[in-house]
Amino acid sequence: MSETNWLKDCEGFLIDLDGTMYRGNQAIPCAREFVEWLNRTGRKYLFVTNNSSKLPRQVADKLSGMGIPAEEEHVFTSSQATAMYIKDHAKLANPTVYAIGEEGVVAALEEAGCRFDEESPDYVVVGIDRQFSYEKLKTASFAVQKGAIFLGTNADKRVPTEEGLAPGAGSLSRAVATASGVEPVWIGKPEARMVKYSIKRLGLIPEKTVIVGDNLETDILAGINAGIRSVLVLTGYSGMQDAQQTLHKPDLIVKDLAELISKCEN
Amino acid sequence: MSETNWLKDCEGFLIDLDGTMYRGNQAIPCAREFVEWLNRTGRKYLFVTNNSSKLPRQVADKLSGMGIPAEEEHVFTSSQATAMYIKDHAKLANPTVYAIGEEGVVAALEEAGCRFDEESPDYVVVGIDRQFSYEKLKTASFAVQKGAIFLGTNADKRVPTEEGLAPGAGSLSRAVATASGVEPVWIGKPEARMVKYSIKRLGLIPEKTVIVGDNLETDILAGINAGIRSVLVLTGYSGMQDAQQTLHKPDLIVKDLAELISKCEN
Numbered sequence: 001m002s003e004t005n006w007l008k009d010c011e012g013f014l015i016d017l018d019g020t021m022y023r024g025n026q027a028i029p030c031a032r033e034f035v036e037w038l039n040r041t042g043r044k045y046l047f048v049t050n051n052s053s054k055l056p057r058q059v060a061d062k063l064s065g066m067g068i069p070a071e072e073e074h075v076f077t078s079s080q081a082t083a084m085y086i087k088d089h090a091k092l093a094n095p096t097v098y099a100i101g102e103e104g105v106v107a108a109l110e111e112a113g114c115r116f117d118e119e120s121p122d123y124v125v126v127g128i129d130r131q132f133s134y135e136k137l138k139t140a141s142f143a144v145q146k147g148a149i150f151l152g153t154n155a156d157k158r159v160p161t162e163e164g165l166a167p168g169a170g171s172l173s174r175a176v177a178t179a180s181g182v183e184p185v186w187i188g189k190p191e192a193r194m195v196k197y198s199i200k201r202l203g204l205i206p207e208k209t210v211i212v213g214d215n216l217e218t219d220i221l222a223g224i225n226a227g228i229r230s231v232l233v234l235t236g237y238s239g240m241q242d243a244q245q246t247l248h249k250p251d252l253i254v255k256d257l258a259e260l261i262s263k264c265e266n
Numbered sequence: 267m268s269e270t271n272w273l274k275d276c277e278g279f280l281i282d283l284d285g286t287m288y289r290g291n292q293a294i295p296c297a298r299e300f301v302e303w304l305n306r307t308g309r310k311y312l313f314v315t316n317n318s319s320k321l322p323r324q325v326a327d328k329l330s331g332m333g334i335p336a337e338e339e340h341v342f343t344s345s346q347a348t349a350m351y352i353k354d355h356a357k358l359a360n361p362t363v364y365a366i367g368e369e370g371v372v373a374a375l376e377e378a379g380c381r382f383d384e385e386s387p388d389y390v391v392v393g394i395d396r397q398f399s400y401e402k403l404k405t406a407s408f409a410v411q412k413g414a415i416f417l418g419t420n421a422d423k424r425v426p427t428e429e430g431l432a433p434g435a436g437s438l439s440r441a442v443a444t445a446s447g448v449e450p451v452w453i454g455k456p457e458a459r460m461v462k463y464s465i466k467r468l469g470l471i472p473e474k475t476v477i478v479g480d481n482l483e484t485d486i487l488a489g490i491n492a493g494i495r496s497v498l499v500l501t502g503y504s505g506m507q508d509a510q511q512t513l514h515k516p517d518l519i520v521k522d523l524a525e526l527i528s529k530c531e532n
Contacts, residue, residue, distance in 0.1 A: 134398040137433050141424075145431065157444050158407075165411065167403050167445035175441035178423050179433035 004252055006229060007264045012204040013038060013045040014195065016213030017059070018160075019236020020257075021047065027066040028235050034257040035069050037264075044202045045074065048195075048211070050188040050218065052079040052127030052153035052169060053102035078153040078169075078188035079104040081197045082125055083112035085151065085187055090122060098143050100136050100172060101127035105153065120146055126176055126184065127153035128169040137175055144180035154188025156218075189218040195226035210251075212260065216242055220250045231260060270518055272495060273530045278470040279304060279311040280461065282479030283325070284426075285502020286523075287313065293332040294501050300523040301335050303530075310468045311340060314461075314477070316454040316484065318345040318393030318419035318435060319368035344419040344435075344454035345370040347463045348391055349378035351417065351453055356388060364409050366402050366438060367393035371419065386412055392442055392450065393419035394435040403441055410446035420454025422484075455484040461492035476517075478526065480504060487514045497526060 015021065021031045038045050047070065049059065056075035063070035079101070086095055086109070096117035099105050105127040109116075114123075124140045144150045156168035173184050188194050199209050210229045213219020214236025223230030232243055232250035235257075243253055254260045281287065287297045304311050313336065315325065322341035329336035345367070352361055352375070362383035365371050371393040375382075380389075390406045410416045422434035439450050454460050465475050476495045479485020480502025489496030498509055498516040501523075509519055520526045 130400050132400040132403070134396050134433065134438075137398070137437070138429075141433055141437075142430055157447070163404075164408055167400065167407055167441065171403065171407075171441050171445035172400075174444040175433065175437050178440040179431075179437040181423070 004263050007210070007252070010208060010210045010229075010264070011044060012199065012202045012209040013043055014048045014198050014209060014211040015045055016189075016211075016215065016219045017047055017049045017051075017063075019214030020212060020219075020233055021063065021068060022066055023236065024160075025062075025066070027068055028257070030257040030261070031066075032068050034261060037261050039069070041264075044204060046076045046198050046202060047074055048076050048189070048198050050078045050154035050156055050169075050194075052077060052082070052105050052188070053129075054104045055107055056080070058104075076198050076201055077104055077108065078194065079108035079127060081194050082127075082151050082153050082187045083108040083114070084197045084200075085185070085193060086114060086123055086125075087112050089149075092122070095122040097121050097123045097125055098140060098148065099125045099127070100129045100132060100140055100176075101125060101153065102129055102131075118143070121148050123151060124148045124176070125151045125153065126169065126173045128159065128167075129172060132172050137172075137179060140176045141179035144176065144182050150176065150180065150182050150184045152184035152186045152188075155186050156188070189213075190221035190225055192222065192226040195222050195228060199226075199228070214238060216246045216248050216250070220246075221248045223250070224248055233257060233260065270529050273476070273518070276474060276476045276495075276530070277310060278465065278468045278475035279309055280314045280464050280475060280477040281311055282455075282477075282481065282485045283313055283315045283317075283329075285480035286478060286485075286499055287329065287334060288332055289502065291332065293334055294523070296523040296527070297332075298334050300527060303527050305335070307530075310470060312342045312464050312468060313340055314342050314455070314464050316344045316420035316422055316435075316460075318343060318348070318370050318454070319395075320370045321373055322346070324370075342464050342467055343370055343374065344460065345374035345393060347460050348393075348417055348419050348453045349374040349380070350463045350466075351451070351459060352380060352389055352391075353378050355415075358388070361388040363387050363389045363391055364406060364414065365391045365393070366395045366398060366406055366442075367391060367419065368395055368397075371395075384409070387414050389417060390414045390442070391417045391419065392435065392439045394425065394433075395438060398438050403438075403445060406442045407445035410442065410448050416442065416446065416448050416450045418450035418452045418454075421452050422454070455479075456487035456491055458488070458492040461488050461494060465492075465494070482508055482512050482514050482516070486512075486516045489516070490514055499523060499526065 152173035
């Protein structure tokens with residue numbers, strides 16, 4: 001019996017995007033075949049991304065544009081997870097929120113029935129915002145000091161751009177945390193809650209779900225934190241040497257998605 | 267012989283402002299008398315402030331407006347100390363700087379002969395800036411990633427304003443540090459360098475200089491870090507109980523500046 005027998009029983013796949021399905025604007029070889037295989041074998045799956053700025057529709061369009069079949073309902077962003085967290089925890093049906101963020105954050109919060117309020121919101125949500133300003137920092141900090149619950153969509157310090165490694169949502173949250181004296185509740189990977197909400201969305205159980213990604217510190221650690229199995233693909237951020245040195249060991253390491261399909265079938 | 271005999275030999279006084287000379291826009295009782303006493307007895311002194319946004323002239327005007335005699339040359343800001351640091355360390359006569367900050371930072375850097383450059387500056391300076399933006403954060407972070415030396419005028423996380431505790435220079439620096447992965451060299455109190463540059467400006471020696479302030483964590487710790495004596499006045503931030511509990515013990519605690527004058531004379 002193979003050590004990866006558990007893979008055959010996996011009904012749900014939580015799949016990272018950057019470094020796993022594509023790099024920049026280029027699909028990674030076999031990304032398309034992997035999705036086709038998931039569809040053919042009746043597996044459930046979600047593309048799980050820390051990116052809070054985009055709408056699920058935009059993420060799906062980007063994948064489709066690269067030849068990878070994807071629908072809006074296959075995408076789960078840290079903004080959607082943040083909105084689920086608020087729905088789960090809010091004492092009232094329509095909680096008030098002050099958000100630092102772009103389209104993706106605003107849409108997810110609106111869909112969850114949140115109302116926006118700068119003065120004394122129930123929640124402050126901080127995602128990446130290319131219009132971040134001292135005024136926004138001050139408004140968020142005042143609200144948190146007055147007792148608003150502070151949620152960070154994700155802790156990513158930097159995001160890769162064509163210009164270089166630009167400030168990520170984690171850098172903006174860090175400013176709010178420093179100014180308010182309050183640490184955020186983090187939502188995105190590597191937090192367990194991102195994985196738990198993904199599993200809930202798929203209607204599965206943790207034992208039958210695996211997370212697949214290229215980053216030991218976000219994807220694999222998220223799997224470990226949530227108590228589910230994880231697969232590292234060596235097509236992105238983390239290399240084999242990183243995997244040997246880290247304390248966050250994936251259950252399986254594959255060189256690419258083709259090898260993962262093959263491990264699932266044999 | 268009194269335990270405060272050293273006070274009589276003190277030739278230089280480094281004096282904090284908020285909580286020591288004034289509170290908000292109100293002079294603290296005996297602040298004026300204290301300055302008059304310093305002048306009368308031929309003591310040298312500097313008002314040493316972490317505030318990086320104001321020009322020395324503006325700080326002096328504020329004091330004068332409250333009836334406390336003050337000239338521009340009696341003021342030493344964290345922006346001026348930052349400019350002295352650059353002059354001390356720069357390899358070239360006219361180093362390039364990218365600055366996040368207001369009037370006080372820009373003027374101090376210009377006076378020190380710095381030229382401004384966004385692309386690949388020798389230094390990145392971060393002070394408080396009410397026009398802080400994602401663009402500025404990104405520009406600073408890219409420059410630091412490219413090797414610019416990162417200076418924080420002061421680490422104050424929050425500043426008191428009429429609206430409440432608003433984000434301070436330390437919160438902005440924290441965003442740049444998170445995005446760039448580089449910790450700043452801090453300049454203002456409680457750093458020893460702020461005290462050392464103040465003593466240098468006065469042309470004195472540490473043994474003959476004392477720092478006077480209301481804050482154990484900035485003023486008194488700065489004195490301890492720089493190896494000079496310190497006096498805590500109980501007219502501001504830190505109380506007697508704080509002083510009993512802290513590891514940063516001042517050499518002397520006085521209830522107000524009148525008691526300090528009396529201790530210096532008797």
